[in-house]
Amino acid sequence: MKGLQTAILAAMIIAAPATSQDIAEGERVFQHRCASCHGLDADGNGPMAPVLLLQPTDLTQLQRGNGDDFPLKKVVWRIDGRDPLVSHGSPMPVYGDFFEGSDVTLQTASGEAIMTSQPIADLIAWIQSIQK
Template identity: 55%
Template sequence: MKVLVLIASVIASSAIAQDATTGATLFADRCAVCHGAQAAGNGPMAPVLTIQPTDLTQLAARNDGVFPTARVAARIDGRDPLVAHGSPMWVFGEFFDAQGPDIALQLPAGERIMVSGPIADLVAWIETIQVHSSE
């Protein structure tokens, strides 16, 4: 019985909910310099970059209204390399990878992927700033 309780607590700790507020702070500290304070791709470094930062508020709109959770997480953690980020995620790859245990991030279709806590928080915040065509 103790083994089942231990297993359940490990599973629960790996499914901690994302924190969009923490994600907003991480974004301001680590991403806004390129993507801009409002995540529209117009940060102060954008003019000097060869590849322009993506407008992160339009990700769902460009994906038939569905926020591409897995693609966003994979871009940040380097699983889906992006030349501009220098895969893994530019100079912050080690920060995002080294912050605590991985947690399960639920995708729109219900499956889960494992990501670090900071990446889950960033993804949660980016999802909250999506501008849909009706807005």
């Protein structure tokens, strides 16, 4: 039985898509899709911020606000819409459809695999690169 489990695990690892994240592309996606609310510097001070009921998060502080661990799963799920949100008055619009693309696997610090699209993986790489 142990040999079968090892073979299945090895097949899953081989079948998992390789993750290659492009920080420059992530910044481009951010500037095009996110900066109007989160600001050019991702500090939550975008031009739309004053008219929003809930203020945008300072994306440069995500790691600091989570015990120095980047909250990968929470951020991916918030962007792609898997985090349960109400349709109006939610902390962020659901942008999952805007970020469709090839599926990739990201891995949390605890080793959990998170499936998402390539554009979101690139965006996450850029957000991780700007943590203070």
